Amino acid sequence: MAVITLTTEWRSDDFYNGIIRGKLCTLCPGTTIVENASCLSPFDISHGSFIIRNTFMNYPAGSVHIICILSEARKGAGHLIVKSKGHYFIGTDNGIFSLILNSEPDEIISIDAGETTDELEVFARAAAGLVSGKKPSELGAPIKKINETLPLRATIDADVIIGSILFIDSYGNAISNITREIFTRVFGNRDFRIYIVSNLNFTDTISLNYNDVPVGDLLARFNSLDLLEFSINGANISELLSIEPGSSVRIDVSGKTAPANRLF
Secondary structure (H helix, E strand, O other): OOEEEEEEOOOOOOHHHHHHHHHHHHHOOOOEEEEEEOOOOOOOHHHHHHHHHOOHHHOOOOOEEEEEOOOOOEOOEOEEEEEEOOEEEEEEOOOHHHHHHOOOOOEEEEEOOOOOOOHHHHHHHHHHHHHOOOOHHHOEEEOOOOOOOOOOOOEEOOOEEEEEEEEEOOOOOEEEEEEHHHHHHHHOOOOEEEEEOEEEEEEOOEEOOHHHOOOOOEEEEEOOOOEEEEEEOOEOHHHHOOOOOOOEEEEEEOOOOOOOOOOO
16 A cells, blocks of 8 residues: 655644645545654654654555655755665655655655646656566666764763753653663663753662642653653643753652752
8 A cells, every 4th residue: 555644844824735635636646645743843853753663664565755844955955765674755955855764765766746836746747657566776877875964862871971951752751762762771770860951860770650649740751762751740741840852851860869959
């Protein structure tokens, strides 16, 4: 079953949605078109890549993922088809592909746009070509490299992990770039203390569920992505503690204290 997903910066009432869906329905009738995500932060490839990286493998192999984030082509950042892990990605070479895949693609094609400069037309034609069974190489010219953007990774030492918030979900939960594997590697069975934003906000426990702590209490847990997530049971932690993408997270050995009323 052919599936085309759309991940965009557009509001749900934006006319761009109707344009690209209409083009896809015309060019490849009967194809399943799925809105993977919309209303993403404009021009924010970090935000967009987080969404796509953690969703695309849930779709059938061979799915085509159209990415409309910072999508206008410019010199050195053209429109590409990127094949990787059994999926096809169509978007602009602005660094987002490297953030999504974190590995070398199987194939990279610079799309032959003809005389059009309309990226929605370019993307729809390319997606329709793939759905019809064309090889990516039939839709453009192969190139060797994509533009790379370095992901924001947690830093580690013998007794400390310093990370950042990557994403705020619909409930205000703050998701960090600290993985379960990194946490286990540094701390193992040792006691620890996790601080978020300030040394005033901390926990000494990894919870399994949100209800493991009383309503109103802060908790840390590894979510379904195996990333360390911060919440307040029954409340929006991001609003209450002014947390946003880029906010700091620190994990120290238990007993190591920071000066009061200061950021760590």
